[in-house]
Amino acid sequence: MNTRTPLLIATLLAGTALAQGATPLTLNLNMSLVRSVKVDGKVTEQFSPSPKNVLPGDLISQVVNVRNTGSRALTNVPVTLPVPKNTVYVAPEKDMNVARTEYSIDGGKTFAAAPLKKKVTVTENGKTVTREVDVKPNEYTAVRWTISEIGANQTLKLGYRVQVR
Template identity: 40%
Template sequence: MSTLIRTTLLGAAALGTLAGAAATTPSPLTLTAATMVVTQETRDGKKVEVLTDANKTQVVPGSVLSLRQTFRNVSKGPLNSIALNMKVDPATTFQQASCTVAGVTTQYSIDGKTFAAAPLMKTVTVTENGKTVQKKVEVKPSEYTAVRWNIARLTAGQEGTCAIRATVK
């Protein structure tokens, strides 16, 4: 089954839709969103990472969040060419992205429309030696506004998690 699924993942709720499918057709992909606060604790003399549901703890400036989307192919066949998008909330600063599915390609955006592999480049206008010139510069990850994971193939019953880490401003 060759299917293109485009979803926008926004940390609190997500819907999977088949491109061109009728509204009554159930999605072959289930998505579950979770926002977790990341903290460090010392246990048995070792630092460990602790994830706490953001609804059950205080989130303040400087808090590190893990915005996660867990997905599962609930169809009887493989799904191909899945693109999962997640916006970076403007109240946060992007840190990193990850995905547990093998063969995923991760792309980033600074405008929420165009995506490319890191490092992203942008053109800036600067003054050098009294002259205005345009230069290509590398975009800092903190400027990313969205992430896209391109998953080539998801077999029947296969699941995975894609996530971003972001710091609350």
């Protein structure tokens, strides 16, 4: 087994605890290896759940099933997952736009909607200049979704993709 797999899984499972707190939520993280394959001459994605080994360059889909186990609706529910070490954020998972999504570039201390900006200092023509630049998605270190409302016994799916370094 690739030595990165246990670290990746442990990091992801630890991240699910960030959303649990005292609310009646259960979180179930599902990871799948994503491969592009040709079926009948058409390129499609093939998902291999719970991969045993991952290699640099592999694309991983991470989907969290968020379930309200309580008897009443919950509002403004935050669910935060770190981008695991040894991976880079790639994109949100398709068809899972059910919550406001924000990103962090400082390990989850602050969050903002995309596109994120940061200030960089550069030297131009011998002068030091500070510029605001767009943050690339591969610099994201955590993702936070805020679910406006999740009904009693309702389940929502949230997810994103990462690439193994």
